[in-house]
Amino acid sequence: MSYLQVYETFKGVPEREDFKVRVRQTGGEWQPLFIYEVKVDMHEVRPASVVSFDLEGAAEVEITCLYTEVKSVNIAPASRNIAFVQSGQTFSFSLSGPQKLSIEINGDLFRNLHLFANPREVEPPLPGESNVVLVQPGIHRIADLLRLLNTPALSTGVKPEVLYFTSGAHYIEETVLPIPSGTTVYLAGGSVLVGSLVCEGVQDVNIRGRGVIYLAAFHRYSAFRGVRIIFSHNVSVEGIMVIDPPHYSIFIGQSEKIEITNFKSFSTRGWSDGIDIMSSSDIMIRDVFMRNSDDCIAIYGSRWDFYGDSRNINVRDSILWADVAHPLMIGTHGEHQRNGDVIENIIFENIDILEHHEPQENYWGALAINAGDRNTVRNVLYNNIRVERIAMGQLFDLRVIRNKDYNPEPGTLIENITFRDVQFNGNNVNPSRIYGFDDERVVKGVTFINLKINGELLAAPRSEWIEINSYTEEIKFVVE
Numbered sequence: 001m002s003y004l005q006v007y008e009t010f011k012g013v014p015e016r017e018d019f020k021v022r023v024r025q026t027g028g029e030w031q032p033l034f035i036y037e038v039k040v041d042m043h044e045v046r047p048a049s050v051v052s053f054d055l056e057g058a059a060e061v062e063i064t065c066l067y068t069e070v071k072s073v074n075i076a077p078a079s080r081n082i083a084f085v086q087s088g089q090t091f092s093f094s095l096s097g098p099q100k101l102s103i104e105i106n107g108d109l110f111r112n113l114h115l116f117a118n119p120r121e122v123e124p125p126l127p128g129e130s131n132v133v134l135v136q137p138g139i140h141r142i143a144d145l146l147r148l149l150n151t152p153a154l155s156t157g158v159k160p161e162v163l164y165f166t167s168g169a170h171y172i173e174e175t176v177l178p179i180p181s182g183t184t185v186y187l188a189g190g191s192v193l194v195g196s197l198v199c200e201g202v203q204d205v206n207i208r209g210r211g212v213i214y215l216a217a218f219h220r221y222s223a224f225r226g227v228r229i230i231f232s233h234n235v236s237v238e239g240i241m242v243i244d245p246p247h248y249s250i251f252i253g254q255s256e257k258i259e260i261t262n263f264k265s266f267s268t269r270g271w272s273d274g275i276d277i278m279s280s281s282d283i284m285i286r287d288v289f290m291r292n293s294d295d296c297i298a299i300y301g302s303r304w305d306f307y308g309d310s311r312n313i314n315v316r317d318s319i320l321w322a323d324v325a326h327p328l329m330i331g332t333h334g335e336h337q338r339n340g341d342v343i344e345n346i347i348f349e350n351i352d353i354l355e356h357h358e359p360q361e362n363y364w365g366a367l368a369i370n371a372g373d374r375n376t377v378r379n380v381l382y383n384n385i386r387v388e389r390i391a392m393g394q395l396f397d398l399r400v401i402r403n404k405d406y407n408p409e410p411g412t413l414i415e416n417i418t419f420r421d422v423q424f425n426g427n428n429v430n431p432s433r434i435y436g437f438d439d440e441r442v443v444k445g446v447t448f449i450n451l452k453i454n455g456e457l458l459a460a461p462r463s464e465w466i467e468i469n470s471y472t473e474e475i476k477f478v479v480e
Contacts, residue, residue: 002026002057003120007189007210009034012139014216016049019103019113020064023053026094030062038243038266039216040110041323042293043357045268049113052241052264054189054210055098056120062092063113065105074104077319077352079386100264100289100319102354109355109389116289118210118239118262125186133185135193135211142177142195175224179205187211187240199229199255208238216244225251226265230306233257241265245272249292253306254279263288273298274320278333279308279341286314291321298326301334301341301375309342316349325363327353330380331371336409340374349383357391364430365397366390367422371411372403378415387424394430395422395453398446400437400471414443423452431464436471444473450480 004025009015016037022030036050070089075082080101084093095117103113125132175195179185181202187193189210194217199205213226226242229235230253241264242249249265249272252258258280265274265288274290276298277283290296297320299310320327328348334341348367356366366387371377387395398417402410414436436442451458453465457479461468468475 002059003055004028004031004059005054005120005189006031006033007053008137009036009190009192013192013212013214016047018049018065018067018111020066021051021113021115022062024060026058026060035113036212036243038114039268040266040291040293042268042270042272043324046110048111048266050116050241050266051113052116052118052210054120055095055117057097059095059117060092061095061115062090063103064090067111068105071106074107076102076104076354076388077386078388079352100287102321114289114291116241116264121210121239124188124209125184131183133179133183135185135187135191135209137188137190139192140194142175142193175218179207181205184208187213196224197227199227199232199235201231203232203234205232205235206238207236207240210239211241213240213242214244215242215246218246225249227251229253229255229258231255235259236261238262244268247271248273248276249290250275252277252280252283253304254308256281258282259284259286260288261286265290265292267292267294268323269293276300277310277313278303279306279310281309281311281313283313286317288318290318291323293324294322295325295329296320296322296327298329298332299343299346300332301343301373303333307335309344311342311344313345314347314349315351316347317351319352319354321354322356322358322366325358326368327356327366328368329365330369331375331377331411331414332373332403332406334373334375334411336373336407338374340376340409340412343375343377344379346380347383348381348385351385353385353387355389355391356387356393358393361430362403364393365395365432366393367396367419369398369414369417370403371400371414372407372409373411374409375411376413376415377411378413380417381420382418382422383420385419385422387422387426390424390426390429394432395424395465396432398443399433399435400441400443401435402437410437410441412441416445418447418449419451420449422448422450425454427454431467434466434468434472434475436469438471442471442473446472446474447476447478449478451477
C-alpha cells in the first residue's frame, strides 16, 4: 500500500526559495512542498532549507536548484545509497519508504536541503477526543493554548474535554505551556507553535504530530527549550520539529520512561544542544535527525536541580550533525560534592554522523566520554556507527578529566566500553584519545571490534589515529 501526505503551511512562516521541490506517488500527480527556512552553524549563521511530508511505500522526489549552477549533487547519509537522475538544474530520485536526507549542491553543507519523509501517522487525534490539545494548521502562540487549558475542569481535578485550537494567527505574550498528566498535545502538520512545552511532575503525556515549535524570535540568552521534561515519567515525543531554540531542543531532567521518536531539530545558539539528559533512566531515542550548534545528544548525571544516576538509555536509527561540539557526549556533569554519579548501560546503535566540527581541543570527539565530577561511566556500546565527515576534531575521545570550566573534581572511572563496527573515512583529523587521569582514576576495558578507518580494519592501535596514555588498562582491538 502506498500513502503520501503533504501539509499546507500558512503565510508568516519563514520560507526559503533556494529550491523547488515536488513529490508524488509513483506515476501519480506531482505535489509541491513548502520549504521552511532554518538557520545552521553558530560559527557563521546561515540559512538552509527543510521540506517534510509523510510517506508509506514508494514515492518520487524532484528537486530543482534555484540559487546556483548544479555541478555536483551529494545525498547523505551515504549509507542510504540514493541514486539520482540529473537534467540541468533538476534532479530526481525514488524513495521506498520514510527517509531523512541531506541534499548538498556543489559540496555546500550549509545551503543544503534537508528532506524528511516521515512515517505515516498512526491514529492521529481527532476533534471530539478527550484529554487532547489539538493544534490545527496555522501560527499559534502558547497563551491561546494556556487559556484553554486553564478550565474549571482542570482546577477541580476533572479530566478536560478536547481542547480544539483552530487555524489562524494568534499573538499573545505568554510563551510556556505546562502540560497536565494524561494529556496529548497534537501539533498537526502545517501548524507552527511559538513557545515552549513543559512537562513538570507529570505522567502519561504524549506530544506528537507533524507540526513545528518555532523559537527563533526568543532572546539568545533565554532558557527556553522546545520541550522540557522534568520530574516526570511515561512521556513521549513523536514526529515534531524544533527550530532555533535559545537553549536545548529537548531537556530531560530526573525523569524516567521517556520515548522520543522521529524528532527533528535545528539550532544555532550557544548551549543550544539537541537532547540533553540529566539524572534520568529508561530513555529510548529513535529515528531522530539533529543538526545543532552544540552537542546533539548529551547524557549526564546530576546538574542544577536534578540529582542521581543516569542509566538504561538507547539511541538508535538516527542521523546527527554537530556544527559545533559533539554528536554524542557522555559524562561531564555529576554530584561532585559526594561520590559522583554512575552513568551506565548506554547503547548507541545504527547511527550516521554527518559532521563533527569543533575548534576547541577540550571538546573534540564525535563519540565522546568525558567523565568529570567524580562520575563513573560504564557499560557503553557504540554499534554500527558511520561517521562521514569531521571538519575539525577527532573520531572518539575517552577521558577521565577535570574540565576547568565545569568540574570542581575529576571523574572516577570509565570502564567496559565497546566499539563494534564503527567506521570513518576522512583525513586531517586529530588522533583519538584514551586517557585516564592518574593511577587511581583510569580508563579500563575498552574493546574495538572491526574499527575501520579509511577502509582499513585496525587490529592494533596506530599512533596517527589513536593516542593512549599510561593510565589505561585492557585496551583491545579485534577483527572478526
